[in-house]
Amino acid sequence: xxxxxxxxxxxxxxxxxxxxxxxxxxxxxxxxxxxxxxxxxxxxxxxxxxxxxxxxxxxxxxxxxxxxxxxxxxxxxxxxxxxxxxxxxxxxxxxxxxxxxxxxxxxxxxxxxxxxxxxxxxxxxxxxxxxxxxxxxxxxxxxxxxxxxxxxx
Amino acid sequence: xxxxxxxxxxxxxxxxxxxxxxxxxxxxxxxxxxxxxxxxxxxxxxxxxxxxxxxxxxxxxxxxxxxxxxxxxxxxxxxxxxxxxxxxxxxxxxxxxxxxxxxxxxxxxxxxxxxxxxxxxxxxxxxxxxxxxxxxxxxxxxxxxxxxxxxxx
Numbered sequence: 199x200x201x202x203x204x205x206x207x208x209x210x211x212x213x214x215x216x217x218x219x220x221x222x223x224x225x226x227x228x229x230x231x232x233x234x235x236x237x238x239x240x241x242x243x244x245x246x247x248x249x250x251x252x253x254x255x256x257x258x259x260x261x262x263x264x265x266x267x268x269x270x271x272x273x274x275x276x277x278x279x280x281x282x283x284x285x286x287x288x289x290x291x292x293x294x295x296x297x298x299x300x301x302x303x304x305x306x307x308x309x310x311x312x313x314x315x316x317x318x319x320x321x322x323x324x325x326x327x328x329x330x331x332x333x334x335x336x337x338x339x340x341x342x343x344x345x346x347x348x349x350x351x
Numbered sequence: 352x353x354x355x356x357x358x359x360x361x362x363x364x365x366x367x368x369x370x371x372x373x374x375x376x377x378x379x380x381x382x383x384x385x386x387x388x389x390x391x392x393x394x395x396x397x398x399x400x401x402x403x404x405x406x407x408x409x410x411x412x413x414x415x416x417x418x419x420x421x422x423x424x425x426x427x428x429x430x431x432x433x434x435x436x437x438x439x440x441x442x443x444x445x446x447x448x449x450x451x452x453x454x455x456x457x458x459x460x461x462x463x464x465x466x467x468x469x470x471x472x473x474x475x476x477x478x479x480x481x482x483x484x485x486x487x488x489x490x491x492x493x494x495x496x497x498x499x500x501x502x503x504x
Contacts, residue, residue, distance in 0.1 A: 212415060214412035214413070214415060215412065216378070216412075217378055220377060220378055221376075221377060221379040222376070222377040222379065222431055223373035223374075223375070223376050223377070224373060224374060224375045224376070224377065224463045224465075225369070225373055225374055225463060226374040226375065227462050227463065256454075259368065259369075259440070260367070260462055262365060262367060262440035262441060262452065263440040263441070263452040263453035263454045263455075263461075263462075264454050264455070265450075265452030265455065266451040266452045266455035267452060267454050267455045269455070273454075276463070276465055276467070278375055280375075287412070287415040287416040288415065288416070288418060297418075298418065298419040299418030299419045299420060300416035301416045301417050301426075301495075301497065301498075302416075302422070302423060302498055303498055304497050304500075308495060308497075309378055309380050309413055309416075309495070310378060310429070310494050312377075312429055312465060312494065312495060314427065314429070314467055314497070314500075316500065339375070341463050341465065342461060342462070342463050343454035344454065344456070344457050344461075344467070345454075345455055345456055347457075347467075347469065
């Protein structure tokens, strides 16, 4: 892999020393299959109307939790941006004159690299969802699937 | 605390055996202050227009990442629903005739209890955000703050 592009600090970017202990743990409950094999290929933002179809594979024993998902046209996906560094608090994605705080961005570079996307749900086949609207790397670990905001009380 | 209400399985609910190893780790980057001291008091859904003002405290060294946040009227908050069990894949929140899969719900009960809310940003004072639209317990751990969907490219 030659992914140094996003790993080296750019001008005006600031990294901080991070705590030596974590506070909580996640399971990867599945894997996301997309057409994009490197970060450079990924679109800047998913397109739930015109983007390519992607597959979300939910692992055993979690797939039991998919019951009833098919009635939703759109769902929220949380996933783990596993290739991003976690200590950069000021970012300069466009090599501009000023950097922006990480929390004012949606960049993969953040302390807890949990991404959130709303996708269109096209099909459910056992533990496999077919969706449109993702923008992440092929092989991205899945963290959660939720009914869309406002879809259920 | 007498919080057994949400911990015992209800009729038709199903729990699964969980993996004995986790896959990723999180830092709690701050703490959320709300008026609600028990799960029973929490509103079912946050109200970004008429809900009470809540405070989000971002810890050192992460607060540096708030630069530029004030220009956003709404932000997305990820937080950790630390009191929920993680092994229930079919849920019956209303004690109905059928249970629903966890991923077709937004319940706190899920394998990775990361909640997501869109809130209105009212004020930024150093490491403290004042927001409207949360529905979580006082003391809830903060996982992430992001510019709202669509707010920035």
